[in-house]
Amino acid sequence: MEKEYQFKEIMSKPERLAPGHRMCAGCGGTVTVRAVLRALHEEDKAVIGNATGCLEVSTFMYPYTAYEDSYIHNAFENAGATLSGVETAYRVLKKKGKITDNYKFITFGGDGGTYDIGLQSLSGAMERGHDMVYVCYDNGAYMNTGTQRSSATPQFADTTTTPAGKVSAGKIQIRKDLAAIMAEHHIPYVAQTTFNANFRDIHEKAEKAIYTPGAAFLNVLSPCPRGWGYDASDLMKICKLATDTCYWPMFEVVEGKWKLTYEPRKKKPIEEFLRPQKRFAHLFKPGNEELIEQFQKEVDRRWEELCNKCN
Amino acid sequence: MAIRERLSGNEAVAYAIKQINPDVMPAFPITPSTEIPQYVATYIANGEIDTEFIHVESEHSAMSATLGASAAGARALTATSSCGLALMWEELYVAASDRLPIVLALVNRALTGPININADHSDSMGARDAGWIQIYAESNQEVYDNFLQAFPIAEHKDVHLPVMICQDGFITSHGVENILLVEDDKAKEFVGEYEPEHFLLNSKEPMAVGPYAVSNYYMETKKAQREAMQNAKKVILEMAEKFEKMTGRKYGFFEEYRMEDAEYAIVIIGSAAGTCKAAVDKIRETTGKKVGLVKIRVFRPFPEEELAAVLKNMKAVAVMDRSEMFSATSGPLGAEVRAAMYQAKADTEVVCYFYGLGGRDITVEDFEQVYDNLEEMAKTHEVKGMYDYIGLREK
Numbered sequence: 198m199e200k201e202y203q204f205k206e207i208m209s210k211p212e213r214l215a216p217g218h219r220m221c222a223g224c225g226g227t228v229t230v231r232a233v234l235r236a237l238h239e240e241d242k243a244v245i246g247n248a249t250g251c252l253e254v255s256t257f258m259y260p261y262t263a264y265e266d267s268y269i270h271n272a273f274e275n276a277g278a279t280l281s282g283v284e285t286a287y288r289v290l291k292k293k294g295k296i297t298d299n300y301k302f303i304t305f306g307g308d309g310g311t312y313d314i315g316l317q318s319l320s321g322a323m324e325r326g327h328d329m330v331y332v333c334y335d336n337g338a339y340m341n342t343g344t345q346r347s348s349a350t351p352q353f354a355d356t357t358t359t360p361a362g363k364v365s366a367g368k369i370q371i372r373k374d375l376a377a378i379m380a381e382h383h384i385p386y387v388a389q390t391t392f393n394a395n396f397r398d399i400h401e402k403a404e405k406a407i408y409t410p411g412a413a414f415l416n417v418l419s420p421c422p423r424g425w426g427y428d429a430s431d432l433m434k435i436c437k438l439a440t441d442t443c444y445w446p447m448f449e450v451v452e453g454k455w456k457l458t459y460e461p462r463k464k465k466p467i468e469e470f471l472r473p474q475k476r477f478a479h480l481f482k483p484g485n486e487e488l489i490e491q492f493q494k495e496v497d498r499r500w501e502e503l504c505n506k507c508n
Numbered sequence: 509m510a511i512r513e514r515l516s517g518n519e520a521v522a523y524a525i526k527q528i529n530p531d532v533m534p535a536f537p538i539t540p541s542t543e544i545p546q547y548v549a550t551y552i553a554n555g556e557i558d559t560e561f562i563h564v565e566s567e568h569s570a571m572s573a574t575l576g577a578s579a580a581g582a583r584a585l586t587a588t589s590s591c592g593l594a595l596m597w598e599e600l601y602v603a604a605s606d607r608l609p610i611v612l613a614l615v616n617r618a619l620t621g622p623i624n625i626n627a628d629h630s631d632s633m634g635a636r637d638a639g640w641i642q643i644y645a646e647s648n649q650e651v652y653d654n655f656l657q658a659f660p661i662a663e664h665k666d667v668h669l670p671v672m673i674c675q676d677g678f679i680t681s682h683g684v685e686n687i688l689l690v691e692d693d694k695a696k697e698f699v700g701e702y703e704p705e706h707f708l709l710n711s712k713e714p715m716a717v718g719p720y721a722v723s724n725y726y727m728e729t730k731k732a733q734r735e736a737m738q739n740a741k742k743v744i745l746e747m748a749e750k751f752e753k754m755t756g757r758k759y760g761f762f763e764e765y766r767m768e769d770a771e772y773a774i775v776i777i778g779s780a781a782g783t784c785k786a787a788v789d790k791i792r793e794t795t796g797k798k799v800g801l802v803k804i805r806v807f808r809p810f811p812e813e814e815l816a817a818v819l820k821n822m823k824a825v826a827v828m829d830r831s832e833m834f835s836a837t838s839g840p841l842g843a844e845v846r847a848a849m850y851q852a853k854a855d856t857e858v859v860c861y862f863y864g865l866g867g868r869d870i871t872v873e874d875f876e877q878v879y880d881n882l883e884e885m886a887k888t889h890e891v892k893g894m895y896d897y898i899g900l901r902e903k
Contacts, residue, residue: 279576282576318565
């Protein structure tokens with residue numbers, strides 16, 4: 198971006214998601230929303246969209262809204278289509294001179310609303326190239342309904358529909374790579390990020406996503422203390438481990454060009470990410486070493502694949 | 509002077525859309541409504557209208573995007589049929605509870621199972637409880653006229669409800685008829701400019717749409733929708749009166765055909781009313797029997813009292829449904845009419861029949877048989893063949 202990232206300045210911008218909402222302590226979702234909305238230039242107005250999920254039921258409980266901007270929730274599977282209607286209305290009304298202000302369009306969905314039930318609606322909105330940003334706050338399961346597996350749930354995670362048991366080691370399948378799917382839509386901007394250190398990565402990506410004309414997609418790892426089983430105060434630590442083990446690589450795809458935005462100095466073993474989370478506790482029982490090895494192999498394979506794309 | 513044309517029902521709706529020049533139209537093709545978005549896309553391609561078309565990837569997204577556009581402050585509409593409407597189901601309820609003045613051009617077609625592309629009312633009748641105003645047409649002229657009245661009804665401050673303008677697939681949607689079109693300037697003046705009061709893109713006042721409403725609030729939203737639906741009765745008649753002043757064509761909740769002195773009546777919706785009228789004329793001419801027809805135009809809100817007032821003095825009434833609801837007692841129209849008659853303490857035999865499912869033809873002779881049955885029922889005070897299918901294959 199043109200201007201050097203200034204942590205203090207950025208963090209002291211007025212919040213566009215007001216306090217008083219009902220999200221859990223230690224939830225990554227709200228941190229994602231606040232970080233993304235901070236990238237909006239103060240003079241710009243916005244319409245915020247939202248798929249049904251924790252975020253929606255906790256931030257817009259009638260008669261209170263936590264959003265300083267206009268906001269629309271429609272249903273679970275159609276955040277992409279809904280915001281594309283809003284964005285199109287804006288273009289028409291602006292052309293007709295009925296609106297003079299500048300508006301930006303950002304919609305949030307969890308991985309359930311994005312990877313799964315809302316994938317078609319998202320794909321349609323991206324393919325049509327609406328000038329909007331779809332932000333997936335990926336917490337790796339259907340958390341709003343009580344931690345059921347999604348296609349974003351990592352392999353072996355203990356969820357309420359893939360419980361670890363006497364003859365089960367949690368989720369059988371590996372996770373879907375949504376950022377790659379979105380990149381294959383050949384939209385101008387796709388990025389994967391999370392919050393680490395000074396929030397620079399997510400801030401800059403959100404700003405690029407919002408201010409790049411056309412469709413943009415952000416995939417943000419947004420841990421869930423209840424679903425993952427970590428201490429609420431460890432949110433930042435978990436995100437750091439996700440990036441340092443290369444479980445959650447941070448990269449961007451600008452006009453089809455893949456670029457890593459973070460490379461750990463020394464890639465940490467995946468156990469360090471898995472160990473603090475209750476959803477992986479069963480992997481650390483004697484005899485399950487092989488499962489961790491398998492997990493590590495998958496992380497390595499994907500990291501290598503990504504590095505190849507970025508070279 | 510009105511413009512004389514020959515148009516199919518789909519062309520007539522598309523022409524009305526052109527005259528209205530709405531802001532946003534998301535749509536997904538489905539037979540037999542596909543032509544409507546095709547015509548609109550052509551108007552756009554030739555620079556004849558300012559409408560933005562959204563090429564959505566499904567009907568669910570069509571209604572979702574229409575809803576988003578409408579909430580944003582745009583005049584928005586879509587078109588669909590059958591399974592397309594079924595895929596929108598969830599969104600129909602959201603649109604109504606969000607109180608968005610969306611218009612849907614519905615070309616009635618049977619719901620799949622087995623797949624069938626022809627006319628019946630199972631699509632819109634299934635959506636009858638979604639909170640939408642539903643207005644049906646017998647002819648191309650009527651669907652055009654209804655369409656011009658749709659936005660003024662939907663956007664009225666006492667209503668704020670979505671409106672479904674229904675016509676029978678292929679029968680009117682593809683059948684070409686003579687039609688009188690309203691001049692452009694008059695049509696535009698009648699529909700008026702859309703000036704939303706509350707909308708997402710109002711820079712003076714941010715707005716939040718689609719809340720999570722717990723049990724403390726949910727019931728009141730339903731009450732508000734119900735009041736709006738009650739208000740719609742008044743507004744529908746006001747718009748019909750205004751429309752009559754402009755065109756001379758009269759509309760109400762329903763049309764009474766030769767009902768002045770009628771003793772036997774059929775109640776029906778849609779294009780089959782035309783065939784039924786032919787039967788009424790033939791019977792009156794050849795036998796002098798006092799038969800008549802009530803054709804429902806407005807099914808939601810349901811004109812219960814008004815309808816019962818017309819039917820309660822009949823000797824017998826047949827209510828004919830073009831959609832099943834598998835209650836094993838009647839179809840949706842049958843259930844409503846019988847309830848209305850009960851409420852009016854009418855002592856009239858009422859029989860419910862089904863006809864025309866999946867596009868099955870119904871003939872003048874079929875209707876003659878129905879009137880014969882009514883006469884028999886009035887004599888014997890015995891309702892025979894309740895919920896029979898008319899025109900069923902013998903073998």
